[in-house]
Amino acid sequence: MSFFEELKDLLRGPLDLVPLVNAVVYSLAFSILGAPVWKCVVVGVIAFAAPKLHYGRRTLSRLGVLIMIASLFIWADVTPDPHELARRTRAFLAELHP
Numbered sequence: 001m002s003f004f005e006e007l008k009d010l011l012r013g014p015l016d017l018v019p020l021v022n023a024v025v026y027s028l029a030f031s032i033l034g035a036p037v038w039k040c041v042v043v044g045v046i047a048f049a050a051p052k053l054h055y056g057r058r059t060l061s062r063l064g065v066l067i068m069i070a071s072l073f074i075w076a077d078v079t080p081d082p083h084e085l086a087r088r089t090r091a092f093l094a095e096l097h098p
Helices: 003-011 017-032 037-052 057-075 082-096
Strands: none
Touching (some): 017 037, 017 057, 037 057
16 A cells, blocks of 8 residues: 555544644744745645654644744744844853853
């Protein structure tokens, strides 16, 4: 049985919302982070197919929640500019190791 036949077989049966929610969370998070649309679609398809193929279902769900939280901070403009964040990090590390 090929990969696509196995995936097609897994799509039949009762509706499983976890892979669908994973796909939506990953795609939206990547779009909020500024990725192009085609990359968001590819990530969503991978995030949908992995749990359907019984590969890392709990890990993807947990990581999806962390990515969603991080992307909410970025979307709300709570995080500083990356250059400013790097400058603050260097200043903080300089204080720790004089």
